[in-house]
Amino acid sequence: MTSDITLRTIDICRFYRRGPQTVKAVDGVDIEVKKGEFAAIVGSSGSGKSTLLALLAGLDTPTSGVLEVDGISLQSLSRKELAAYRANRVGVVFQSFNLIPHYTALRNVEMGLYFNQTPYRERRRIAGDMLDRLGLGDRIDHRPADLSGGEQQRVALARALAKQPDILFADEPTGNLDEENSAQVASLFDELSGRGLTIVLVTHDMALARKHAHRLVRLSYGRVVTETGEVQS
Amino acid sequence: MTFRDLVTVSLGNLWRMKLRSFLTISGVVIAIAAFVSMLSFGAGNQKFITEQYTRLGLFTTMQVSERRASDGDTTEPAVLDNETLVLLSEIPGVNLAFPLDAFEVTVAFNDTVVTREAQGLPAVALSTGMFSQLEAGTAISSDSARQVMVDRDFLRGLGIDSVESAIGRTMRVSVSQARVDSGLAYLAQGVGDRVREEFSRLDFDSLFDDERYGRRLVYTGINEALKRFTTGFLQHRALIEDTLEICGVYHVGHGGMRRGRDLIIPTHSAIRFSTGGFTGDITDFYAALSSGSLFPEEGEISYKTYPQITLDLDPTVPFGPIKDSVEALGYRAFSFAEEFEEIQQAFIYFNMALAMVGLIALVTASLGIVNTMLMSIIERRREIGVLKSLGADESSIRWLFLAESGVIGALGSASGILFGWTIARIASAIAQAVMESKGLDPVDIFALPLWLVAIAFSFGLAVSLIAGYYPAARAARVDPMEALRAE
Ligand SMILES: Nc1ncnc2c1ncn2[C@@H]1O[C@H](COP(=O)(O)OP(=O)(O)OP(=O)(O)O)[C@@H](O)[C@H]1O
Numbered sequence: 001m002t003s004d005i006t007l008r009t010i011d012i013c014r015f016y017r018r019g020p021q022t023v024k025a026v027d028g029v030d031i032e033v034k035k036g037e038f039a040a041i042v043g044s045s046g047s048g049k050s051t052l053l054a055l056l057a058g059l060d061t062p063t064s065g066v067l068e069v070d071g072i073s074l075q076s077l078s079r080k081e082l083a084a085y086r087a088n089r090v091g092v093v094f095q096s097f098n099l100i101p102h103y104t105a106l107r108n109v110e111m112g113l114y115f116n117q118t119p120y121r122e123r124r125r126i127a128g129d130m131l132d133r134l135g136l137g138d139r140i141d142h143r144p145a146d147l148s149g150g151e152q153q154r155v156a157l158a159r160a161l162a163k164q165p166d167i168l169f170a171d172e173p174t175g176n177l178d179e180e181n182s183a184q185v186a187s188l189f190d191e192l193s194g195r196g197l198t199i200v201l202v203t204h205d206m207a208l209a210r211k212h213a214h215r216l217v218r219l220s221y222g223r224v225v226t227e228t229g230e231v232q233s
Numbered sequence: 234m235t236f237r238d239l240v241t242v243s244l245g246n247l248w249r250m251k252l253r254s255f256l257t258i259s260g261v262v263i264a265i266a267a268f269v270s271m272l273s274f275g276a277g278n279q280k281f282i283t284e285q286y287t288r289l290g291l292f293t294t295m296q297v298s299e300r301r302a303s304d305g306d307t308t309e310p311a312v313l314d315n316e317t318l319v320l321l322s323e324i325p326g327v328n329l330a331f332p333l334d335a336f337e338v339t340v341a342f343n344d345t346v347v348t349r350e351a352q353g354l355p356a357v358a359l360s361t362g363m364f365s366q367l368e369a370g371t372a373i374s375s376d377s378a379r380q381v382m383v384d385r386d387f388l389r390g391l392g393i394d395s396v397e398s399a400i401g402r403t404m405r406v407s408v409s410q411a412r413v414d415s416g417l418a419y420l421a422q423g424v425g426d427r428v429r430e431e432f433s434r435l436d437f438d439s440l441f442d443d444e445r446y447g448r449r450l451v452y453t454g455i456n457e458a459l460k461r462f463t464t465g466f467l468q469h470r471a472l473i474e475d476t477l478e479i480c481g482v483y484h485v486g487h488g489g490m491r492r493g494r495d496l497i498i499p500t501h502s503a504i505r506f507s508t509g510g511f512t513g514d515i516t517d518f519y520a521a522l523s524s525g526s527l528f529p530e531e532g533e534i535s536y537k538t539y540p541q542i543t544l545d546l547d548p549t550v551p552f553g554p555i556k557d558s559v560e561a562l563g564y565r566a567f568s569f570a571e572e573f574e575e576i577q578q579a580f581i582y583f584n585m586a587l588a589m590v591g592l593i594a595l596v597t598a599s600l601g602i603v604n605t606m607l608m609s610i611i612e613r614r615r616e617i618g619v620l621k622s623l624g625a626d627e628s629s630i631r632w633l634f635l636a637e638s639g640v641i642g643a644l645g646s647a648s649g650i651l652f653g654w655t656i657a658r659i660a661s662a663i664a665q666a667v668m669e670s671k672g673l674d675p676v677d678i679f680a681l682p683l684w685l686v687a688i689a690f691s692f693g694l695a696v697s698l699i700a701g702y703y704p705a706a707r708a709a710r711v712d713p714m715e716a717l718r719a720e
């Protein structure tokens with residue numbers, strides 16, 4: 001029954017306390033993402049999309065509520081197990097890329113394979129292939145500063161995909177891309193999703209979300225306002 | 234992450250911050266260089282002394298001497314004589330016992346005449362380790378050979394620098410001895426005049442009336458006779474002379490470790506030189522008088538006491554029981570092996586003191602490492618966040634930063650060892666030049682044994698890792714979300 005549900009949150013909250021103030025970035029969210037599903041989280045700026053993504057990716061811990069991956073509560077995992085979850089199962093593309101500035105594009109992508117026991121030679125090859133696929137084959141020796149925003153975003157995507165994760169979390173991966181490149185990335189997502197990759201995408205682009213995602217979660221002030229399953233027919 | 238990853242990532246980070254890494258590593262280099270050069274001085278000295286001991290066979294040598302009279306010890310200390318030699322050589326483990334029999338001789342060589350100290354040694358004793366190292370030539374072939382062995386420095390003193398050229402040349406060795414007969418002859422010669430003179434001055438009345446007058450007369454007489462004998466004994470000396478061929482040149486240790494005699498002569502000549510009469514010291518005469526050996530037969534080994542007897546030991550027999558046996562005979566035993574153990578002990582303290590200097594420098598360097606690593610962590614907070622988001626667990630992050638301080642330690646230690654050794658070589662060259670200018674044999678007093686390299690490297694690495702531990706632990710605790718948010 002739960003076997004085809006990869007991700008599930010039950011009344012999950014993430015509050016930030018700043019002195020007397022409490023910012024309810026995520027405030028009682030219940031969502032389910034099935035295995036192989038392509039889910040899109042939309043909402044206005046500051047609605048808590050990035051915060052929710054970090055929780056799902058095991059980078060942050062909820063203030064309250066339950067967060068399950070394949071039926072196992074992430075809160076029950078040790079820090080080491082949580083790290084292994086991130087290393088082996090999860091790929092994350094950050095809104096601000098978070099590339100390591102002093103490493104080349106190739107090295108940055110390779111970093112995605114440092115912690116899942118990929119041998120050195122494999123690492124090089126996979127990273128090179130992945131950059132090739134994202135159209136950056138000729139930029140592998142460039143540092144992030146020498147790349148455009150869109151190119152950096154694709155390096156970040158390559159890094160997340162290199163390890164062949166079970167779930168991809170992408171925070172505005174098309175935010176800096178033009179229409180053509182956005183469409184390219186979207187179709188890549190479609191392809192990956194078709195091969196069984198579970199995708200959680202945060203985006204502003206409603207059209208893109210509507211066109212490609214199976215499920216749409218709209219957040220407002222940390223709460224789910226509408227959830228539509230199987231958008232794509 | 235594999236070990237290789239850790240090292241390449243660390244090297245990359247250090248390379249990126251070249252100046253900072255260079256300065257931090259320099260701290261370690263200086264500390265390790267100080268440590269190595271200091272300890273190589275200690276090790277060099279230790280090595281030198283050990284070699285000297287081995288070369289001179291001091292590990293297999295025991296010196297036997299008279300026991301010093303101590304309080305409450307009522308028995309007369311046993312003297313060292315020929316009987317003692319026999320007793321000592323019968324102790325199991327003693328290969329050979331030979332006496333120290335030194336006396337002054339006059340040496341005539343070319344046109345130079347000098348007074349030097351000579352020692353008679355049996356030919357067998359010359360084959361022991363103590364005398365086995367010859368600079369040139371061979372040892373005296375037999376006890377009756379007309380040969381002499383000389384010290385290199387003695388030859389130098391005679392203006393002969395090439396030891397080889399001295400072999401085969403002859404020197405005249407002589408002693409002028411006071412003899413009992415010459416003393417007696419002089420006494421007898423004077424006695425006639427003396428008696429006549431005394432007789433004319435005699436006061437017969439007093440002689441019979443006053444007992445004290447008679448006694449005084451006798452005392453004056455004896456005193457006079459002794460004075461005359463001593464004058465004769467000391468002034469009318471007989472000259473004993475031998476022409477000996479130089480057969481070997483030896484050289485006894487540096488630094489006064491063992492005071493060497495300038496000449497070694499065969500037993501036969503030594504007996505002739507030292508037992509035919511007495512030295513200039515009148516007390517020897519009285520000693521002989523009390524021991525009943527005043528008139529030895531010519532050539533016969535007379536009753537003789539020695540200040541010291543040297544034992545050549547079987548190296549396979551422990552010296553403890555031998556020492557006990559010697560002491561049971563009533564003598565004092567001194568072994569260089571025991572003394573060496575004390576020297577070793579002293580070296581441990583010496584080395585520790587030297588090591589302290591290096592370690593203090595190393596502690597200072599480690600503060601530099603802590604500082605560098607903490608700065609590195611602050612700068613790379615975001616990177617740590619990224620690594621954690623990519624699946625790095627706390628131990629990976631910790632290792633990553635430990636590896637960095639480890640690389641600092643390893644590079645610093647390796648360069649420090651090379652640098653320290655270079656310093657030691659330079660210091661050694663200077664020291665040897667100074668020794669040479671002072672007329673001493675230049676000796677290398679620095680050594681770099683493998684254990685020193687190993688210890689220096691391990692210390693440098695260990696201290697760096699310890700210094701890196703706190704920063705690394707801090708890096709491991711960085712919260713990924715906070716780190717990634719930081720701009
Ligand atoms: N560390 C923090 N401390 C305090 N408030 C925070 C913190 N992180 C996020 N917030 C607040 O939580 C709310 C949700 O932030 P979040 O980054 O998840 O928004 P978002 O939906 O991703 O917005 P955007 O579309 O602009 O990226 C915001 O109001 C933000 O100010």
Ligand SMILES: [Mg+2]
Binds near residue numbers: 049050051095171
């Ligand atoms: Mg966001």
